[in-house]
Amino acid sequence: MAAPNGVPSRPVLPATLVEVAGHRLRDAILSGQLVPGQKIVEEQLCADLGISRAPLREALRLLAQQGLVEHLPRRGSRVTEWSPSDILQLFELRHVLERHAIETALPLADPDRQLEPIRAALDRMDNAEDALDRDDAHRDFHAAVVTLADNRQLDIALAPILLKLQLPMAKNLREEAHQRDAADGRQRHRAILEALESNRADIVVAALREHGHLDYLGLDTGAAPPADS
Structure with missing residues (x-):
């Protein structure tokens, strides 16, 4: 009908x-x-x-x-089972959107207020009771970075990319060999926050690129990691 x-x-x-x-x-x-x-x-x-x-x-x-x-x-x-090529492309897309958001948003007019959602997501990562809570906080952290640009279409474009990336990253974090990397991952997110507090787009973009590069290497996909830019 x-x-x-x-x-x-x-x-x-x-x-x-x-x-x-x-x-x-x-x-x-x-x-x-x-x-x-x-x-x-x-x-x-x-x-x-x-x-x-x-x-x-x-x-x-x-x-x-x-x-x-x-x-x-x-x-x-x-x-869904993502191939190494799929995962690489998703990381590249995340970085493209984050880089555009940062270059659009910075310098921030009111860093203390505007960075509060990012600090809150990092606190949730630190205090997560299980891997699923930590994964959700990780996704919210990256979403909050892009939200700084105040561009609804960017937010909409990023959401499915973060959700798709959560699948291979969650799988990796569940494996005992990678549990020791959780603290390192939180430290790398703190480095992004510290870069944002500098209020300089070039510093933040570099921190985001390094973070994504190490995230990808941590997945042990066997494919080439994202190239530096």
Whole structure:
């Protein structure tokens, strides 16, 4: 059936069911309960979540738009598995948007006030109770950096990139060999904050580039790291 404007209509589903399913699936993916490449068994998830297939499939559709799930023709869905090339390109995109935001925003008119969301995100990283909380704070930190430019379209463009990067980075942080890197990661974010407090765009851009370069190397993808610029 088509709506009056000619756009195919979609059954209206209870938003709460779709949202709850989406949040729980996202947490399961980022916490490692569902791993990259794993097939999603709808019957099992419906039973686990206590919902029917309609809200589950809508949640999966939204997660696919965010890049966390991919649909396979005639084979259902699976958790997205990024290639080294995909991850490299995502880091490059993040840096391009962050660099533009910083070069647009700095010097800041009121650094104490404008940097408060970044300080708050760093505090959350320091005090995170688990890897998922730390990953969310990490994403919010980078989002707050770009928000300094006061450009809504930049914020919208960055959000899916940060979410996609959260998948391989969360996987890495869960591995015991990388747990020792958590403190180092927080220190590198403090270095970005200190660069921002200098109120000089060139210093901040250099700190962001170094941070992204080391993040990528820490993923151990086997591909070449981002080039310095």
